[in-house]
Amino acid sequence: MSKRSDARNLSTRHPSRVTRRGQRIGVFVCHCGHNIAGVVDVKRVAEELSRYPGVVYATDYEYMCSDPGQDLIKRAIREHRLSGVVVAACSPSMHETTFRRAAEEAGLNPYLVECANIREHCSWVHNPGLEATEKAVRITRTMVEKVKGNMPLEPVEVSHADKCLVVGGGIAGIQAALDVAEAGYEVILAERSPTIGGHMAQLSETFPTLDCSQCILTPKMVEVERHPNIRLLVNAEVEEISGFIGNYRVRIRKRPAYVDPDLCNLCGECEKVCPVRVPNEFDRGLLERGAIYIPFPQAVPSTYTLDEETCLGIKPLICGKCAEVCEPGAIDFDMSEEVIEEEVGAIILATGYDLYETKALPEYSPEDPDVIDPLQFERLLSATGPTRGEIRRPSDGKVPKTVVFIKCAGSRDPELHKPYCSAICCMYTAKHALLYKHAVPDGRAIVFYIDIRAPGKGYEEFIHRVMEEDRVLYIRGKVAKVFREGDKLIVWGVDTLSGQRVEVEADLVVLAMAVVPPEGVEELARTLRLSCLDENGFLKEAHPKLRPLETLAGGIFIAGAAQGPKDIPQAVTQGSGAAAKAISLLSAPVLTHSPEVAEVDEELCSGCRVCAPLCPYGAITVEEVAQVNELLCEGCGTCVAACPSGALSLRNLDDAQVERMVEAALAELEGAREAVEVKGG
């Protein structure tokens, strides 16, 4: 038995770093203008505190956070040789850093400074009077007790890897990868499909300026391929992410393409001889492709890819016709899967979106070839699409003379479908109607809508132009049913403005389907071992307003439609924003973290593992005994409360401190003693 555990054999409490001796605490009571002083008698608070044991100096001041206020603290620290400071003012989340920095400048360890929150916790929630003042005194005393038990601490410092992983090569991921790479950091861009570009590559022209989508996208795709700092991995999926901010270990599995991209000269002979024909994903099934194919001519990397799933067979080789005709010998059936392991400092998730399947809306006859989704319509509009930009309907190739667009298909329907607004459908439907009218000037475009949401720059103007100049008919109302009658699709709806039933004979119906999270995002979230999905399955930001690009896991950022439906300008903005976040992390010489974290007393921990699964930040691992990763711990205290062995404690907030704080808070209150009765064994 070691000496120490002997001494503890019967102890009832941590041999806490009990109060440091000879305390000289300074108390600074802030008026916060009228915010505090209008309710609390701040002078009295200062006066009462000046008589409190351990306090050698107490004063009040108009605005403690102002420069003169901070100077007051600094001067007092020097003149009164203060060993600790309590600022009775606003919430520590507001100015703790301000006051700690000031103290540090005066030579006092910043962790010996605490804020007593007499604003949010007192003056803002009480009426002026004696009781409010009394409460402010108690709150301040409580923090004096805490400071008495505080130890001087140094921030935790940890080194980090200097690479960045970007998951998803849509426009958001492309932008993020380029920005990080330009800043001089190595980027690994992992894209699941055989090419980067994402959905933007499928679009025809983009609202509201109507520039050609591929024309503005492909230069960026090429730049990704050429950039010396970017390692592009297509057919790749992230299989495992472990570690923590600045120090993530990632494992990426890359499916073989069976074609050497350096040798493939894009002749396309292979696809011609391939006996397989399956719907082409890029054209949303409007065209077919072979098992060996290129998604679209400008794909990056620029190569054919053999899709093992649809090929007649590789292991063992069943057909092999493609390899026979491949002049440069680019096809290699022996290519095997690669597993890439990397250490990265930051991760940007830009996994984009999918469309809600049309078959979820059986009332609109989704199985009818002329009832299509909006990306199919984009392909019909596209000069590189199946009809070379001529609008012809899938069933018989005729030019449709009446096209009905149904908005909010599956969106804004909390009962049956998605509760949220898909944000982009109003705009792209207007674009669709306009492009249709340009292509078929004598055609009729009818849009059914609930309301129109066009808050972006130039968006409202765009909608007006579509309605007025291009004379698209907007009918406010829902469509109840779409069904075929001979050559026509009958659309039954209600015009909610006039209250009349509407029936339209249409040639083509476009359903503006809801935007949904892409398949596989749950698995990705699971590898992160964090609850990082919102109730609709999109990646969840750490704070919807103040931390929109971060997840709760430090160093993991999100960008683009992965976070929720958004258009290209927003996706690009987020890509750049997430890149900036990653760059600021990667460029820090070391990562620092507050030392006010949980720590494990290894002599008490039995390794029972009650704590580990509770930590919301995944900061605890247990081998023989528990270990807290100081960089991940946010000092929430959950584990401390749970540990049945009392082996965990929070630095500068240990049990003894909490007890003294509770006592100080309740002192002289009736029945208070009993309430503070504490454990003992």
Add this chain to the structure above:
Amino acid sequence: MSSPTSLTETRHSSPVPRRDAKPKLAVYWTGSCGGCDVSFLEVGEAIVEVLSRVEIVFWPALVDAKRSDLEALPPGSIDVALINGVIRTEENAEMAKLLRAKSKYIVAYGACAHLGGVPSLADRWGKEEIFREVFGKGFRPGPPPGANGEAALPDLLDAAVPLEDVVRVDYVVPGCPPPAPLISRFFGALLGGEMPEPPHVFANVKALCEECQRVRHDDRRIERIVRPHEVLPDPETCLLEQGLICMGPVTRGGCNALCPAAGMPCTGCLGPTPEAGDPGTAMLSALASLVRFEDEGEEYFPKEDGVLEALADPLGTFYMYSFGRFRRKR
């Protein structure tokens, strides 16, 4: 933490016992089931050796001795007195005080002396209530029929209390009854002249899980609570994860986790670890942490409550041996 394997090594001298003499030993039972007296046999043959190296001055279960013999001894003449059993009657308390006066060191031997033990669960009710329940209204302990006042039964105390409530306790050998490794640890120290500074409990500071070989999984949680007779537990996995309330996380180790190894959850007989304090609150916070479903959030609260409600007899589960020590004294 090692426990001596042989009890015969004598390396260092210590105040107890003097080197030249065998330590004088007393063993006494108060409110006890008798198991503690038998428990010495658990250490096997080594007990013969132990007995040959001590001088038994008083041990009602083993040698004939009267209270008057004890009273005749000079104060401090017994080196070590081991007392097992709860303090339930006035006589128990008197005997404990008498032994205290005659002994250099008092050892609370077994869970009852240590923490009140199973009998102290009676403290849930007052003495009067117990009489009323067991013997009917108006019962008073008195002399048996035909006997005179002197033969009166000793009256019950208001509560069944641990030894430390009536006398100062120097050492504890915990357990119900104390398991062989801890008995050996105690006699090893005594005969080896290595007794620690009192007060001292002869058991581990760390909780039982440290010694338990059962596997604790990363995402450990409890989705239902069951009682031992309702399941055949998986032999590898931690019993808590299987829904059995194992007191291991809050209980001192030292027994080599015999019960969990045999598929029985720990019931806490070695008492809580020093930092766990009140085993009920410590265990409750551990349980509240473990009871959880794959997802969390308010909608799961009723489900979680439901799991905890299935806990039959919380008092008897959390304080099976320690109610006397931890009950809130009026």
